[in-house]
Amino acid sequence: MAGPDPLRARERVGRAAQALADGEPVVVTAETGAHLVLAARRATTPWMAFLVRHTAGLVCVALDGSTCDRLRLVPMAVGFTAHRSTAYCVSVDLHGTGTGISASARARTVAALGDPATKGADLCRPGHVIPIRTRERGVLDRAEPAEAASDLVRLADGSSAAALSELLSSARPGEVATPHEATAFADQHDLSVVAIVDLMAYRAAAPGRVRRVTHTALPTSHGPFTAVGYLDTLDGAEHIVLLIGSPDEHDPGLLRLHRECVLGDVLGSQACECRAALAADLDAVAAAGRGAVVYLRTGSRELSCASSAAPHGAAGAIVADLCGAATSPSSVQADAG
Template identity: 35%
Template sequence: MNRVDEAIKAFRAGKMVIITDHPERENEGDLCIDAQFVTPEIINFMAHFACGLICVPMEQRRLQELELQPMVYTNEDNHRTAFTVSVDHKETTTGISAFERSYTIQKLIDTSCGPFDFRKPGHVFPLAGCTGGVLERQGHTEAVLDLVKLSRSGIPDVTNKAVAGVICEILNSDGSMARQKSLENFAKTHNLCMISVDDLIRYRKEQECGVTRETETILPTKYGNFKLIGYTENITKKEHVVLTMGDVSGARPVLCRIHSECLTGDAFGSLRCDCGEQFKEALRLISTEGRGVLVYLRQEGRGIGLINKLKAYALQDTGVDTVDANLQIGFPADMRDYRVGALILKDLGVQKVRLITNNPQKIKSIEQNGIQVSQRIPICVQANEYNTFYLQTKQKRMCHQLELIDR
């Protein structure tokens, strides 16, 4: 695998790059290039050697300018790939040749062209990218757009070319999807850079991510009076909150809980999980000690969002465990990101924590991001008839150091 800065350099030079996604997602590699460098030869190479569907990831605002609507009203794609209506430029004939597809793509990114310059449907497939890029959605669509922006950064725009890329899935010669080893061989054969979406996520977080403290107030609770502080992520604009009690800054280890939002457990009292009980127990422990911090991160459903979590619940109703439910609806088992929690702790002046958690991955992530964990404080929960299987899955498949209390 190559470094992201090597891929950026290749994109800037008009070369193709292979981008892979997570093995638990689509587990595929796409051949990608900045759309401004697309030629008939590039399209022919993609069609001949990669063999997948050639698509054009674009920014929402450009698609709006071209009045390109979603291909379907209800998107049922496993990963919500945002296809718009396909197009051909009005000056093409059939639109399918490498020459005419290349021409249509060049016109799509030509900001002097408008909606009446294209016929619908056609043979070029625009895709709508999420505004936050790979920090919002971990897809090839967003990855290529991020690479385009990174490669064009600092270069004066005198081309009037909209931000867009061209991607094509790579298949094996027998028609099956090319996986990691095959993709590595493909990259070596054609002398191409290869990076992963995860690489790009890490790169962007290291280069760009930060948090802004927005406001603070006092929140009286049944556990005592806390200071309530609101934060916003600078890139994604996600909002998070922190509850603190006492002076949490300095080198003395502070009792800390980093808690991911669970509407069903925290607010509705769901018995399907242990989240609500963990939340209340953490506040009780902090209150008893009189000093501590609870970081409340808005990453519902282990990072997949509320609606997708409910879809996972529906699968669990049929006997699927919580890990496989996430995988079956097209997400990794756990997409939570604790780096933002570490950034918030740093802003609060926290240096060392006694972390209230059963999750060893959380400890690893916090320490990797500059916060020392001096002690793990286990958080015990009462198992019930609805969450025993869930808790056992966390123990066995997610390696949580969980002490079950028999009901």
């Protein structure tokens, strides 16, 4: 199944992040459900009442590991693995919020969890707001609502604390909303809606994922190229671009993608066509006089090209760096290598 269009995904992520920065909730959809999400430190009583009214009412707050440690938020259960390994912590209330169950009380607790000045002693346990410890790399580590909510708030204002609760269906009382119902709900209430897969696509190809680390002139049997070395900041892989000319977003030239195959590319294995495909790509770009071959290193210890499943996200980020952010990664033609 094809992934989301990178440009459309970036637009949806951008709108959602701006709405969160403005203090508004957004709808985040997954494969089978959806959540209402709000930037924790911008939580207000009216928006908390809105969130509780239209959701299951179980209000959680996604927090990064360092915040959980600072606030002494301990796991709800040791070795907890239910619900796709969501790392729930013991529920909390902010001291001085009465019973802690009202919309105003939960808004104050949520806002306190998003406030860097809050201390562990400011919270009483158990309470009515459930912190969730998120994974370090967000949706790139775990494509679930808590990580998505935290990633979106980080894009919105640099923090990572996000309130979230699962949206319920208005047509089927007691059932969670489907992504289609969630989109209709967002339209009805003039809210931004973004899918987790959109955020994954955005994060994978976002500016800053890759960094140019070196370049040199490289004469080859296919013609003269400029070799540009890239470091993937997500996994440490080092990729190479063989470049002719200066691609830009209006005319990127001929772009080809090749995945590393040690047996074929280096040792000339006859069991695959990788070496021939790479040579054909280099010949084609040289003949065009403008473009690039993006050579993705897999970082795998496996030698077989069949196991070289390098992600397209790095290629998209490299192309965006070469050509400008408006260039879609789909303009890169992948060969069989």
